[in-house]
Amino acid sequence: MINMTLDDAREKLMALQRRMAAYEHAMGIIYYDGCTTAPSGTAGNRAATMSILSEEVYRQSTSEETIELLEFLDANKEDLSSDEQRMVYLLLKDIRDMQKIPMDEYIAYQELMVNAEDVWQKAKDASDFDMFCPYLEQLFAYQKKFAKYIDPDMDPYDHCLNQYEEGLNMESCDRFFDQLRSGIVPLLKRVSEAPQIDDSLRRGCFPEAVQDELSHYLMKLIGLDLDHVGLSTTEHPFTTSLGSHLDERITTHYFEDDFAYSMYSVVHEGGHALYDTGSDDELAYTVLDGGVSMSIHESQSRFYENIIGRSRAFCKLIFPELKRLFPEHFEGHDAEELYRAVNKAQPSLIRTEADELTYSLHIMIRYELEKRIMHDELEVKDLPAEWNRMYKEYLGIDVPDDRRGVLQDSHWSSGLFGYFPSYALGNAYGAQFLAKMRETVDVDACIASGDFGPVNEWNRGHIWKHGARFKPSEILDRVFEAEFDPAYYIDYLEKKYTELYGL
């Protein structure tokens, strides 16, 4: 290393990141294939490959050569660009975290995840939590161990939260959820006492092939570049970049009796894809490519899904296309009915189908359950009963089976503990972004005309282009020019639902 010039080291830094991106591409596509296309009996085969590739990543990332390179760059950071400094910081942090995990446990965990996802799918189909329980126990056990290895002095659940959102902890979550709760609960009560919305317009017979056409219409409408963003179907919709933001995939799930589920999945995942693919091209194949954190990501996906997609103007905009695709179904109906149908607020079983008002309550339940498991205050085997009890308490409804209860989300099968709060935070960030955006962009006029250019350019300039250049809190500071304030979101909900329900 003594003989290495800074320019050499800089080049090696880029080569290192390109190599890591290639492995991520390989592992990402094996995962993606497993969810979309692979025959049902092939999970073991994928697990075998994943364990070998993740071992390679571990070995290469923690090699003496890599660490020497990064430490050399870190020691010379004043001569690096700010992007390079951030790359070195993020890489070193990741590697130091990874080094704290014994290699055999890291590999076993990767393999467990592939199998757990497979078993979760089957358990969900069979509505049988017991089938999934031993896998989930192991996943939580690993997460607890890993948390201890990496941040021995941190609360293990704070460690989980911090993974998806630099700086997030239970204290700020608790405060945030308290604020939300005190805004939402009384509003929901007023809504539930008002005359209810008839949302039967959602239901009918919508063939997959026609819904697929609708998906592509929506993807183009919100400004996705279909040469670089693909669509597939999966059990649970998600978005992933393969190798770089130049190859982005979103997925949806079609229910032939309800067009709105997939419609809003596509717009939601489309928001993620806009964020990812909006990275400056020079960030491709670096750790700065794509989004910076899950809550900023969710702020974008839920901005497009809800703030735009569930607005009156958007419903009016897309109504003619819906009528063209499903002429019999929409005959004699209008855009206002659509707007009302897709905004009906009522306690329900499934998070991804929840309205904006009750959505955060679903998140709070998951947050509380994860917190208790990570603190050994709840056993995994008791999750279904506790899940059902909390749905009764928070939402007043009975959970009929595990498929529509504790098995509904894929997150836990992928080891994503501490992820859920980012959805609720994302909602709240989005409302504050909207307030800021309105200072320079006529958002309603954009939606009304179907020209999302100005909205997308605002998001691109303020958020997307930077990828992971800035910490989430820096992004928020730069955009808000003020503190984060959940009141924007509560205010948004208040206005929307007061008008909608004539409160």
Add this chain to the structure above:
Amino acid sequence: MINMTLDDAREKLMALQRRMAAYEHAMGIIYYDGCTTAPSGTAGNRAATMSILSEEVYRQSTSEETIELLEFLDANKEDLSSDEQRMVYLLLKDIRDMQKIPMDEYIAYQELMVNAEDVWQKAKDASDFDMFCPYLEQLFAYQKKFAKYIDPDMDPYDHCLNQYEEGLNMESCDRFFDQLRSGIVPLLKRVSEAPQIDDSLRRGCFPEAVQDELSHYLMKLIGLDLDHVGLSTTEHPFTTSLGSHLDERITTHYFEDDFAYSMYSVVHEGGHALYDTGSDDELAYTVLDGGVSMSIHESQSRFYENIIGRSRAFCKLIFPELKRLFPEHFEGHDAEELYRAVNKAQPSLIRTEADELTYSLHIMIRYELEKRIMHDELEVKDLPAEWNRMYKEYLGIDVPDDRRGVLQDSHWSSGLFGYFPSYALGNAYGAQFLAKMRETVDVDACIASGDFGPVNEWNRGHIWKHGARFKPSEILDRVFEAEFDPAYYIDYLEKKYTELYGL
């Protein structure tokens, strides 16, 4: 290495192969995704990853540690099992070949292939050979260089042939094609002078979704395990194993105006998949997994496609299902008409759609063209004109455009030069396998009853289970218990077409 025990080395041999299988899985699925699902603008992104992963494979395969291990095992081969001996032989041969290619050229070639496939697709769509020409020139140039590096004393086209079929060369190909030609050309002349078959039953309107149902029916019928064999659609049908024979994928292409194209693609690729997935499970994740050579592979695919699939008994067997799926189309028709329609012999433009009788002529054209390019007797830019001239000479037809001419096959875009003869050899092997199989299996009764068990078990026991344990010539010797003799195939064609056309 001095301290290494033989048992250690054996274990490392298996670990090495598992690692190589993982990289093949990764690169295989990136290729597969590119053909099936990826958005159109993502080839460059795939190329970036492929070049890095192939560099890793090159580096790891040719590392001192790997070579030392294999040479140690080779030196102690009398203590190895015959399977292990064959693994070491194949690995060492591959590595020694690979070592002769400079790493930068190897990587550049991998990257070129990804881009070439992408450009070929686009050039084919646009029917524009000029678009593809510079890529094809480079692919041929690399192949010539690689042939010189690996076998400096061998004719470069013999090297190509030998790659897909250990021991194959131009001399034996020329002799084989001469025999075929002298059997086929006069037979074809008699057929062309006889009253022609009406094959209009093939044509109609067959929605993709219903053809997809037919595909799955056929896959199950011929005995594929759908838990381990998947189906997708691509421009050009193919079969690939991902990681091991435990995850096999076949593809087809649906033409909504002709059900028979996809039907026979599925049965053809299904034959490949039966062979691959029929490997003994203990061969998974080793170099002995899957088929041994392209011609043995094609002997299986074309056995199921033609000898079984285009038999009168098979047409009778599947007719009720066709009638169920396409009731209006098949109303008033019978299985005999189907049998005649799918066996009509006539010179045509597209190899994959050719009947059994003219098929080998398509192969001979490609063989002659490749031979001349590899010998610098023909320039790539002159390929379309020469292609068209030879189609006129061999088949008596005019090629209307490059899409239906020189751009029709994907092989060259994947650098598969010397591959085509294996199709014709496979046909001929298949006919000789059939003669042998008939000694113990009532093949016609199996087809008639739809019970492919005895046929599949014969193939599994004689061919599939062994994977690449034996050289192709050893397989043939063991099964035939005699010399390979193309007369079996010519005799098969003679009997079939004499009866069909009442000659």
